[in-house]
Amino acid sequence: MKPAADLTTTAANAGSYEAGNDTDRLRDPSLYFNRELSQLDFNFRVLAQAQDPHIPLLERLRYLCISCTNLDEFFEIRAGTLRHAQDLGLAPGADGLAPAAVLTRIHDRAADLVKSQYECWNNVLRPALSDAGVRVLHRDGWSDKQTEWLRTYFREEIMPVLSPLGLDPAHPFPKILNKSLNIVVVLKGRDAFGRAGNLAIVRAPRSLPRIIQLPEDVSGGPHDFVFLSAVLSAFVDELFPGMKVEGAYQFRVTRNSELVVDEEEVDNIALALRDELAGRGYLRAVRLEIAEQCPKPIVRTLLENFDLPENAVYRINGPVNLNRVIQVYDLVQRPDLKFPPFQPRVLTGLDGMFERVGERDVLLHHPFESFAPVLELIKQAAEDPNVLAIKQTLYRTGKDSPIVDHLVQAARNGKDVTVVVELRARFDEEANLGLADRLQDAGVQVVYGVVNYKTHAKMLLIVRREGRKLRRYVHLGTGNYHSGTARVYTDFGLITADPDIGADVHQIFQQISGLAPVIKLKRLLQSPFTLHAGVLKRIDRETRHAKAGKPARIVAKMNALNEPQVIRALYQASQAGVQIDLIVRGACTLRPGVPGVSDNIRVRSIVGRFLEHHRVYWFANDGAPDLFCSSADWLERNLLRRVETAFPLVDPDLSKRVFDEALANYLLDNVSAWELQADGDYLRQHPGDGVPAHSAQGALLAKICS
Structure with a gap:
């Protein structure tokens, strides 16, 4: 990837960066890669899979097609948005490149x-x-x-x-x-x-x-x-x-x-979106x-x-x-030209999901573990006479979704069912309009989210009467309620009856469907209110620990990273001595390895059989680590302009499992990993002499699916 500025300039400025933590110095455009160019470069890593003779031949063909489809979407969305920005004369971003310059490089x-x-x-x-x-x-x-x-x-x-x-x-x-x-x-x-x-x-x-x-x-x-x-x-x-x-x-x-x-200028977003969809195929x-x-x-x-x-x-x-x-x-x-089939592990004892979750939280790691427990939970909720209400967000569900069938049945069985359907889920708008119509026809209360904020959080709330009390059961995920993608995307899902988490999710649903004020949550972080600040607070805490001479470390996994305040906070943490490992699948505008700025930051991208999709943030916190799973990447849109959640793993055993499987495991990968260099290039990792090959996804297949 061509850097936003010459690396020698960045290195020459290292001395001034080392002199202090003045955030103005960390706004230097040479410290930031361009998001669009970084996203475009991801497709070279996908294409490298197609060129890899160790991968089955038809799978290589699939990778080639994915790189082509990704490029189509890149032009439809990113290039189209840039041309619009060029027309409007918008100012350059953190990387200092004007839209016209970016389009030329694209x-x-x-x-x-x-x-x-x-x-x-x-x-x-x-x-x-x-x-x-x-x-x-x-x-x-x-x-x-x-x-x-x-x-x-x-x-x-x-x-x-x-x-x-x-x-x-x-x-x-x-x-x-x-x-x-x-x-x-x-x-x-x-x-x-x-x-x-x-x-x-x-x-x-x-x-x-x-x-x-x-x-x-x-x-x-x-x-x-x-x-x-x-x-x-x-x-x-x-x-x-x-x-x-x-x-x-x-x-x-x-x-x-x-x-x-323009959601503030229309009376009915669904009708307005239908009008827009009719002309989408003939836009600029x-x-x-x-x-x-x-x-x-x-x-x-x-x-x-x-x-x-x-x-x-x-x-x-x-x-x-x-x-x-x-x-x-x-x-x-x-079959000889494709990946060997695998059977996801299915949780045993699915007949009594409420009893099981009531005793202990359930963690699911897709696609290595089946999505069936989530489907079973919703199905049992639809049929259980003790269940009074079901609330759920739907961003992408796939065609003929069994989840929708269960929600329709729940409404017919007299449950109070509320579904937040995000009509603006890109390229799923038409499908979601049809989904909303079907749910409404069945008596489900459908909410279209919040004006000007996409609802990207993945939440399910079930209210059940148990004796004289009401108990809340919750599913929170890093991925969509989509049975198909659950077989090919890596994601975590948590099913819990934790009262504090249940109360938080209840309040968020109330806020989305009503006109509630900003709420104070007990355990969850929420965009656009507390998630951005919560991430910055925890990065700053590691920075203070490092300055006090304590061990300090951050490990985070996500799909993309471009939020300037978070990047500056990570630079400051690096300057203080915090060891930072970032596993970023796609676009990353942070420049690692700059002397005096980011020499304690390492960035890697994993491209393997499954699409890396889970978001996990881990902060060492002086021996009492904080770990969150989330629906949000560290992007401006996710942290500031969407409804997102980040949820903690309260059970220490489950928290350790997430760290081991999604973070430590991926940092050991020397087969599917690419390391981002200070000049913007990605170098593919290979096992060294005497070092055994380690594929993170392969290890999970062997551990969970065997």
């Missing part, structure tokens, strides 16, 4: 990534897959039999749903849907109306499969595939009879997908992907129509929608 870095992605596909994975009997066929490699079958397929399955559009004064450039596959065709000659050919656009409807599997009797093998884009290009001349096709070039435009709803363009051999005049025509600058163009050596090859992973049933 283009250069993204171009490197795209080049590496297609080199990996064309030179490594595609040939290796072919050798393994899984062939994604080049157009120039089709046999006569394959060509004839594909021609028939084109005529019968594809051609009837296409609507080619010749460009002339009566047919202006059409609207192009975000990330849709399109072909720009160069024509010569005249059609039946005497119109001269020039350019035409062929749009591929989303109803068409992007990967076509050839029948075994046609191809001679069970796993032969062709990209739809190749079929369109091969037979596009059939759409323009009597005219000569002189060129056909696939392209794809990416558009800004960040929905903007931010990137143009075009076939490598496309002539420059055609590229200029496309840029003019999409109102894009030259640095928004990416020449593609292959299919513009490379991420669609992920369908091959799903269609090919070859």
Whole structure:
């Protein structure tokens, strides 16, 4: 990653940093990486998995597709937001880079990534897959039999749903849907109306499969595939009879997908969001992907129509929608080319969840432990006549969620059910609108969160009558209530009947659904009120311990880090001698290893089989450690502009287990770990001589799932 400022300047300033802890000196832009560039660099680490010969071949293909999909989302959200910031003339962030400068660097870095992605596909994975009997066929490699079958397929399955559009004064450039596959065709000659050919656009409807599997009797093998884009290009001349096709070039435009709803200016956020969603696919363009051999005049025509600058163009050596090859992973049933299956450990004695949790807290570590206890808890709550109320937040749930089924059943059984549905969960907005409708139809009280604050906290509260008293049961998590992601994301979930935690969660629900004032919580930290301050307070406490000559240490794991006050506090702690280990999966704007500033801070990123997702903060606290699990990263948005929670592990055995499994274990990883250097590069870690290989995720699979 290219640094925000030259590292030699930072090193030269080290003496002044060592002279004191003046926070103004710690605002130097050279001490901060740019968030967007750091986030972009994460995809190089994902792509490295695709290039790793020790990983099963189809899994490598999956990593390649993930890096492509991540890049799509990066342009839809981060690049789109930057272009908007550039238009508004917004000031640079902590790194000192203006939006225009960041966009220029994004283009250069993204171009490197795209080049590496297609080199990996064309030179490594595609040939290796072919050798393994899984062939994604080049157009120039089709046999006569394959060509004839594909021609028939084109005529019968594809051609009837296409609507080619010749460009002339009566047919202006059409609207192009975000990330849709399109072909720009160069024509010569005249059609039946005497119109001269020039350019035409062929749009591929989303109803068409992007990967076509050839029948075994046609191809001679069970796993032969062709990209739809190749079929369109091969037979596009059939759409323009009597005219000569002189060129056909696939392209794809990416558009800004960040929905903007002024919540204070609308009467109904759900209705306003529905209106915004209708036009999302046609918002401002931010990137143009075009076939490598496309002539420059055609590229200029496309840029003019999409109102894009030259640095928004990416020449593609292959299919513009490379991420669609992920369908091959799903269609090919070859266990020898995938990770070995594993069976998550299932908690025993699920029949009586209330009795079990009433005796002792339950900690779940996903995906190594099954999500079933959470589902069972909600199911039993829906059926238990002693349960009076259920309150839950839903951010992402997945299609056909059993949780929603249980909540609907609970409402039908006469329980008081309140669900906070976050309508602004990015790319899940439409699904959550449908979810809200279904819950409301069943009699559930649906709340859309708090105006201008996304509700990102993961909370479940069950109120149950036991004898003459009411008892609260709570589930708190670092991840979503989504059975699918619970199988592929690393997350913690705590189920507890602790009275103080139950009271805190109750108050937070009251605050979200009502108009309650700022509340004082007993155990939980909450954004946007106490979480940011609570983190700063604990960092400062370690700093004071270090200055007093006591052992001081901070270990924290999260998805991303960019909040300037937290970073400055960490710099001050490092200057005081606090040993700090940060495990940050994605974007990290803190610069480690700067003499006199951050030489006691180490940052590593883990990229493995599962997506690292849990957030854990640990503070040594002079022998009485504080440990919190949380839904929040140390980002400005999470700490200051969202509703989030951080919850302590009250049971010391469970607290130690979280530290051992999610922190100490990950600090030992020398297989899937990347260490962030002071210049912004990430160096992959390898076992040293005589040092055994240690994969954090592998160790958890062996320990929990064996």
